[in-house]
Amino acid sequence: MPQGKPPFRADHVGSLLRPPELRDARVARAENRLDAAALREVEDRCIRDAIAKQQEIGLRAVTDGEYRRAFWHFDFLAGLGGVEMYESDQGIQFQGGQTKAYGLKVTGPLRYDAPVMVDDFRFVAENAGGSVAKMTIPSPSVLHFRGGRRAVDTHTYPDMDGFFADLGNAYSGAVEAFAAAGCRYLQLDETNIAYLCDPHQLEQLEARGEKVEGLLQTYATLINTAIAKRPADMTISMHLCRGNFRSMHIAAGGYDPVAEVLFNGINSDAYFMEYDDERSGSFAPLRFLPKGKTVVLGLVTSKTGELESKDLLKRRLEEAAKFCPIEQLALSPQCGFASTEEGNLLTVEQQWAKLSLCIEVAREVWGEV
Template identity: 60%
Template sequence: MMTTRPPFRADMVGSLLRSKPLSDARARLAKGEIDAAALKAVEDAEIRTLIGKQEAIGLKGITDGEFRRAYWHFDFMEKLDGIEAITADSGMNFKGGVGIAKSLRITGKVGFSGHPMLEHFTFLRDNVSPGSTAKMTIPGPSMLHYRGGRKMINMGVYPEMEAFYADVGSAYNKAVHAFYDAGCRYLQLDDISFAYLCDPEQREMLRARGDDPARQPEIYAGMVREALKDKPADLAITMHLCRGNFRSTFIASGGYEPVAEGLFNAMPVDGYFMEWDNDRSGGFEPLRFLPKGKHVVLGLVTSKTGTIESKDDLKRRIDEASKFVALDQLCLSPQCGFASTEEGNTLAEDEQWRKLELIVETAREVWG
């Protein structure tokens, strides 16, 4: 049967390919040809169009496509208290050597004292139709540490890492409650670190910089638990995991087995968006750890290419997954966003929409 509470049987991760009018407006702003108010007017118009397209194909969880962001993560984190954005190699190079020349430095006590994305959410909230649910996506709390590690955290501010982890958890807790107070009832934490920790290369990277990859999953889970402390009962929280998504490239590989038991049982979230669009993600066996009452959204449709999946293949893979967990605990989505950064993945807009339509059609046929 279909679900009335998120995650939905047919769902999507969050980001969508930026439209041409939006991309053109951003380029004009960069050249000084328009001001921020003119850009916002274009964003507003394009997001209204985007909402209508999502609703027209039958999606229930509606996002703004992250149309006001350049990056899925930096745009949120750099507006927290104590964070400074800098031009630097983030240390997260994608396969093929592609890097992002931006990083974050912790220069003061991490905190939350308001955020521009609250207004982004209220615009979305006010423009979805009755019967739709406005979905907000923010990076998970571990991303502030995973991206740069100890070297990006001021020793004078945080001589001990425990205080840093505690402050991040507390800041996120304030953020979660602020979004709830703004009317958000579907909030997603994008937290790639748990999937990266399944990759031996990534674990070695952490070890080389002084972290203990065996301890990090529980440290990160502790931040999530703090972020969701006293979570309102009617706020649905999901977590998205992937292995990197920038211009159709990736960073990590490896099945979920090393983190699955803790991932599913140590964090008070309602559902998990998990990448399973190719062999890099391993098999469905880790689903055996999923407790009753939680859902996994199977990311079987790739956002990295325009090739349209076969409906029969999707149904076969859902059937394979249901050997390890009840079908009623499963949903369907793309494996990641279509544009984790404003550059977007290498597929066309019509291919993106066809994939989302396919997800809705398949979900209706599988779950009724």
């Protein structure tokens, strides 16, 4: 991992707890008590404050906290041509509750025909100062995994090969647009490859008629198509997650079934990997990590406010280093702090303490952040 190039020894996934002012403004906008321009002003102010705080504690990569989004995924995907967001009968089921009831459906040819969140990135870059502006978007597999064949118009796509081809090309357009805007640190939030490690999730896919065999390779090809035209100096990271909503999760299972394809079949530069509890399995899959790639170990949980001990984190880093060189490792929380605008069940002070802890441990282990 070259010094000065992301990911950094202490890094973060991206989303942050929303401040009360922003929460109130979004409610007011939803109730038509605030216009879009006024909401944007509140968002801008809160994002500037969040960037300043990230810089103050020592993070080298900064994000907008996903403050302009209600969901980590819906907001971006609904901006693609051919995709519609709708109110569904039920939300996504987590272990202990459901999200708001929304879904996505493909109603026409998939395409990237208008900038999606490019201006959001530009705002971060313009306010990042000497920090690296990081952009996060959902992985293209997200458009398939939750709805599958049933959510794709059969007249537009009588077979799914065309769907995946167009989706990859649409994402390629998005990646090129971010690159043209100056983005050099782009993250794909990839929950679904981690879900493929959970037998229960596979059973659910099969129950609705999806073809599970070969799906991992389909997703790998899809992601490679999406990032194929990125500039040589753009870092692509992937965030592997088993669900994060109000401190609840969806899936469980170690990375063993997917590790070889994940590390060697997908042309990503780095991987943010959830490793904050036993649901993630052992570090053994790291043995497949090739030279030149980095794994950012998510050893610090974003789901609770209790602060991990430095000794525990250092011991776990030592355990991971038995399977790959510690020079190819970094440290972060296992996920963002607010995958949806509701946020996880901890305080803002606890959030910043967790991120500060990552920075302190990184300095002590690697001698750099």
